[in-house]
Amino acid sequence: MAHLTPMPVLEPVEDRTMILNMGPQHPSTHGVLRLILEIDGETVVRMMPDIGYLHTGIEKTCEAKFYQQVVPLTDRIDYLCPLTNNLCYCLAVEKLLGLEIPPKAQWMRVLLNELTRINSHLVWLGTHALDIGAMSVFLYCFREREDILRLFEMVSGQRMMTSYFRIGGLALEPPIGFFERARDFANRFPSKVDEYENLLTGNPIWMMRTKGVAKITAEDALALGASGPTLRGSGVDFDLRRDMPYSSYERFKFKVPISTDGDVFARYMCRVQELRESIAMVQQALDGMPEGPIKADAPKVVLPDREKMKTQMEALIYHFKIITEGFAVPAGEVYQAVESPRGEMGYYVVSDGTAKPYRVHMRAACLANLQTLPTMCEGRLIADVVAAIGSIDIVLGEIDR
Amino acid sequence: MPLPPAITDLEQLKSHPAIAKLLAWNPVAVEEARFDRDEISIYINRDFIRQACVLLRDNPECPFNFLSDVSCVDWLPQEPRFEVVYHLLSISNKERVRLKVRLDGGSPAVDSVTSIWPAANYFEREVYDLFGVRFTGHPYLRRLLMPEDWEGYPLRKDYPVEGYR
Numbered sequence: 001m002a003h004l005t006p007m008p009v010l011e012p013v014e015d016r017t018m019i020l021n022m023g024p025q026h027p028s029t030h031g032v033l034r035l036i037l038e039i040d041g042e043t044v045v046r047m048m049p050d051i052g053y054l055h056t057g058i059e060k061t062c063e064a065k066f067y068q069q070v071v072p073l074t075d076r077i078d079y080l081c082p083l084t085n086n087l088c089y090c091l092a093v094e095k096l097l098g099l100e101i102p103p104k105a106q107w108m109r110v111l112l113n114e115l116t117r118i119n120s121h122l123v124w125l126g127t128h129a130l131d132i133g134a135m136s137v138f139l140y141c142f143r144e145r146e147d148i149l150r151l152f153e154m155v156s157g158q159r160m161m162t163s164y165f166r167i168g169g170l171a172l173e174p175p176i177g178f179f180e181r182a183r184d185f186a187n188r189f190p191s192k193v194d195e196y197e198n199l200l201t202g203n204p205i206w207m208m209r210t211k212g213v214a215k216i217t218a219e220d221a222l223a224l225g226a227s228g229p230t231l232r233g234s235g236v237d238f239d240l241r242r243d244m245p246y247s248s249y250e251r252f253k254f255k256v257p258i259s260t261d262g263d264v265f266a267r268y269m270c271r272v273q274e275l276r277e278s279i280a281m282v283q284q285a286l287d288g289m290p291e292g293p294i295k296a297d298a299p300k301v302v303l304p305d306r307e308k309m310k311t312q313m314e315a316l317i318y319h320f321k322i323i324t325e326g327f328a329v330p331a332g333e334v335y336q337a338v339e340s341p342r343g344e345m346g347y348y349v350v351s352d353g354t355a356k357p358y359r360v361h362m363r364a365a366c367l368a369n370l371q372t373l374p375t376m377c378e379g380r381l382i383a384d385v386v387a388a389i390g391s392i393d394i395v396l397g398e399i400d401r
Numbered sequence: 402m403p404l405p406p407a408i409t410d411l412e413q414l415k416s417h418p419a420i421a422k423l424l425a426w427n428p429v430a431v432e433e434a435r436f437d438r439d440e441i442s443i444y445i446n447r448d449f450i451r452q453a454c455v456l457l458r459d460n461p462e463c464p465f466n467f468l469s470d471v472s473c474v475d476w477l478p479q480e481p482r483f484e485v486v487y488h489l490l491s492i493s494n495k496e497r498v499r500l501k502v503r504l505d506g507g508s509p510a511v512d513s514v515t516s517i518w519p520a521a522n523y524f525e526r527e528v529y530d531l532f533g534v535r536f537t538g539h540p541y542l543r544r545l546l547m548p549e550d551w552e553g554y555p556l557r558k559d560y561p562v563e564g565y566r
Contacts, residue, residue, distance in 0.1 A: 222467055346488065363472075371522060
């Protein structure tokens with residue numbers, strides 16, 4: 001049964017147990033997660049996550065910015081998948097505005113989102129394996145991640161905080177040579193996944209540390225709000241990209257890997273197979289990339305081209321107005337969810353008709369996924385806690401916002 | 402692409418499974434409904450939110466078995482001032498619905514849904530932390546993100562963006 005009574009773990013309830021503090025400065029808590037454990041010997045009796053060490057008040061800051069100025073803030077929420085955040089926010093505002101996005105921009109968004117997913121999963125795989133003691137996987141993963149970061153740098157000028165999507169399309173045309181570099185990477189990458197799998201999947205030590213560890217049933221995972229690979233590892237076949245498609249995902253062919261075991265190994269297998277599916281989608285996006293504009297035809301919302309600004313009066317006026325006073329968004333509210341590498345990422349944007357959002361709320365997949373941790377870990381060893389934290393792939397920036 | 406106008410007439414929205422179910426159960430519970438930008442919002446009377454959630458979760462035709470999110474909006478200086486917003490998802494039917502509860506500004510409180518979806522635990526604590534809305538029946542309603550001894554509720558509209566100096 002799911003963990004229903006989140007009683008505070010402050011004092012040991014029995015004589016034989018003691019309280020152990022883990023984090024916030026701890027190498028395997030993936031940031032600044034603090035766990036308060038009540039332990040009996042090496043067995044965890046109760047657990048309480050303590051969060052908030054990275055709270056920056058981004059939701060409040062958003063209310064003081066123009067709609068376009070919020071995009072760079074969204075990068076900083078989940079810093080391992082900035083483009084997914086950009087996409088989710090832009091889709092929400094585009095839905096509020098009723099904007100139609102040209103096909104090339106949509107396909108570029110899918111292409112970059114799948115690269116982001118690979119990027120995020122590589123960081124997860126490297127650090128997860130490092131936590132459990134497989135040092136070399138980390139180095140392998142970061143070698144390929146470097147290639148992806150170079151691709152991001154090519155399109156956006158930034159390796160990590162890309163802010164490449166704009167409300168209404170993309171910031172810039174992808175540069176000459178980008179697609180060749182991306183295709184080169186997509187051709188090389190499947191053999192690299194084989195390398196990671198050679199190191200881990202059949203490895204007896206890896207299997208002993210992950211199989212049957214930190215189990216969670218599908219009912220518990222659903223009740224606790226888990227999503228993404230954490231939910232699919234327990235056998236619930238749900239992926240927003242396939243089931244509630246956005247940004248042309250319905251045009252792509254891909255399988256949604258699921259596993260029914262619900263343990264650390266199941267979640268590992270889901271993510272590793274997602275790496276293969278994502279690179280196949282990158283291939284499809286490169287093969288079928290449509291031609292055409294990268295920005296919507298909405299002069300009051302989308303910044304004009306530089307060339308037009310120098311030759312057309314209207315373009316110059318619109319540019320000045322968008323930069324100085326933003327653009328008004330019709331009153332209303334929208335909840336837009338996308339499948340981030342960690343699960344359902346949702347943006348709830350409320351507009352009161354002015355140029356600044358009235359409320360921006362981010363539904364953080366990690367926050368809900370973290371709630372499954374006590375259910376996974378109680379009654380198991382402290383060493384399994386480290387494996388469990390790695391397997392739900394948390395990013396504290398997203399949890400605390 | 403101009404936006405189609407929002408539909409607010411309850412009669413026209415009766416065919417939606419969630420609204421039909423709620424109206425059949427208790428017409429008093431549904432205060433208002435709104436279909437805008439392909440999303441449905443239902444305003445629920447604050448006294449009925451718990452029962453309405455149970456009803457929607459256990460609805461055999463369209464079970465909303467996944468609580469996506471709980472959030473809040475502060476409409477200062479309007480009264481009722483707060484709107485607590487629940488986003489439900491039906492994984493089998495691929496359907497979303499948004500429930501809303503209006504609360505007065507004086508001492509906002511609403512029933513907790515943690516016993517229906519344990520997922521609400523952190524979501525409700527976050528709303529309590531940042532808006533000061535109390536959730537009666539929550540097993541451990543303490544600040545989640547801000548320090549324990551923090552004064553004020555940062556996401557309220559009368560709280561300055563720079564904080565109190």
